[in-house]
Amino acid sequence: MAKKSILHMFDPTSNNSPFDINMALDCDFDVLMPYANVKLDSMHRLTQDTIFSRGPSGVKRTGIFIGGRDMALAIDMLNVAKQSMVPPFEVSVFADPSGAFTTAAALVACVEKELKTHHNKKLSDCKALVFGGTGPVGISTGVIASLAGADTVLIDHLSADTADGIAKEYNRRFGSTLSGDSATFDEDKIALIKDADIIFCTAKAGVQILNANVLSTAQQLKVVGDVNAVPPAGIEGVQLQDSGAPLSQASSSKNTVSVGALAVGNIKYKVQHALLLSMLAGDKPVYIDFRAAYEKAKELLDI
């Protein structure tokens, strides 16, 4: 009888995300084992306990999932796990803290697709702003967009220093070219969006970040993407199902289109699903982070 598939879910916070639990079980993992409060220096031991208990055929039915809320920590944990493998005792590892990697990958790829369809542009032709840019999804969005060539700014709702510090830290780690800024009041937002081509909104759910008045001042806005599924939308006028729908609120820009949270969520879901399935599919283990998520999202969208 084939061994049951087991996903060991290591999380540095006090609990796993119910999102990831649902996803993993829906990908036919037989057994999910949550591990909370996992520290980076425990990853080596936990990984080796994972690989040495099932034999070389059993490890092919075993995976490690890394959650949490911190992109850099998740990547560090992934790297330690990878270094702890002792071939042929090795398992696939998938890092997706707070779903940030798959959400950001889907967001950037969806926006990229509309950019091509409606404006015949590439990310490398564009200036992109990430509102809510200092949270897990915002940072991941910024890093992916920047590595894809967009001139990308992470925007914090309070502190430019915070945003700038995060931008520098991630540039160092991943070779991106992010900058940071802040926007608290409408006049700050108006000043920032004037020459923006793309706006990503990854701010807190249920909070409107950009109203119609602010949007009407953008001069060359091409695509907006909003991951907030809880009304009101982060960007006024964006509907949950939008997938290239016109955004009339951006009245000074030509042909602005929007991507809504459920359109992004649909791709995010497919990306995470495909990547979870890939963990046990091949003969060789796979190590999955935001880069693999972005490639998968582009593949799914045929970009």
Next chain:
Amino acid sequence: MPKPFILHMLTTAKNLSPFDVNMAVDAGWVSATPYINVEPSEVRGLVQDAIFSRSPKGLQNTGIFIGGRETKQAMDMLKIAKNSMVPPFEVSVFADPSGAFTTAAGMVAAVENELKTKFDTNLTGKNILALGGTGPVGQVAAVLAAQAGANVRIIGRQLEKAQRIADMCNSEFGEGKTNITAGADADKADYMANVDVIFATGAAGIELLSAELVASAPQLKVAADVNAVPPAGVAGLDAFDNGKAIAGSKSGAVGVGALAIGNVKYQVQSALLKLMITTEKPVYLHFEHAFEAARNYIQSAK
């Protein structure tokens, strides 16, 4: 292929109760996933993570259980969870902190049944003492009985604390329609003169009502005791008793013991966990639903 049944089990404590995990899996939930040390402020985030990762159809096979130790906190968490749903992304939620909602429901429904079958009456207007009634089971039993029309007095060792709990029960759970009062344990002999029903919901292994006090109650009809560890909470009442006359009662009172209550509690919790699986529309379950399920079970078992 239908999605596997996943119950996300939230608790403010540092571990789930294995009781609830066993119950959930036996009710048909395939995966019972623990979330521990959960603060009420984290409920919204957890709920929205749970609802946005499955289609509305898949969400019919998804549920949330709220454990913990405190009744008010669990009710607050249930309300937050309900308010965090974004239809059609919504799932059923069931709160049963320390099993108190289902235990209290089982006890009050069993008592109501004894009143009906042995005394041809009901809870309306009955004088009830909830001994050791400041804990979760006592609180909820007091509320359920008061909602059914009884005059309930919560008895605690410290009058001040009992009063605070009674006030909390009236304002938080009774929706202003109940008038639960308080009394001190030292004064309980005085209350024996007109007591109709006793709920013993104190700590295990402590006698709350002596044989003398049982004998001194001229109109006592039913005594119920959730304590399964000897000595019994009510002298003369055995854990297995289920409507048996209490030795030493001059008024012919009958007893409902911990195992009889536990059986109803078990059936109720199981029924509600199954209801979460079978319901088309999401349900938000607490002690009132548990009481309804307990009444139904007792009727159907006849």
